Amino acid sequence: MTNTLIAWMRDKPGVLNRVAGMLRRRNFNIDSLQVGHSEMPGISRMTFVVDGNQHMVDQVIKQLRKIIDVTRVEDISEQAIVAREMALIRVATLPENRSEIMQLVDIYRGEIVDVTLGSLIVQIVGNEDRVDSLIDLLSHFGIQEMVRTGRVAMSRGQREDTYRRSTAVWRAQANGKDAQATERFRTGGV
16 A cells, blocks of 8 residues: 655755665665655655555654654645646657647646657646556657656645644744745755
8 A cells, every 4th residue: 555654854965865764774665755845944845655554654654753854744645635746758759640649638638848840748747547547648659758756745625733833843043033935945955
């Protein structure tokens, strides 16, 4: 069974390496991993999918909580979530099949983001089944190159913030002042 976990961590160099190293040392396999900025300055959000039983997932959560720079870990597998994945696919085209490919992309609500005489780059965003289905159809035309993100997920509905920011989440501060909202998008090295 696949489980979706979210971890919030300090946005500083080496944190991702410590998390990945901990998972590797304990033989946990990550199906997908996404890291990006969160709504809080100085904190990155890692969404990853692990495949295994509940005991293994509990062990992953316990081990993540031991890492100093990880501020919070949540298993959202049993919750109602919004999950999306994105893929960019370069498909070989001929003048005879270009319109057919474009119709398939349109049916799947994808976008053509680049066109050359011999290929199209298709972007699709959706749940994993929809992305897999379009990739399967486009493979008949010849996929030249492809890249996929992993699952990105959030819980549905109103979020109850049970964590106090001052105690549960490290605040990025500089000389006693809170970091500005513009600092949120600085590259931090996670």
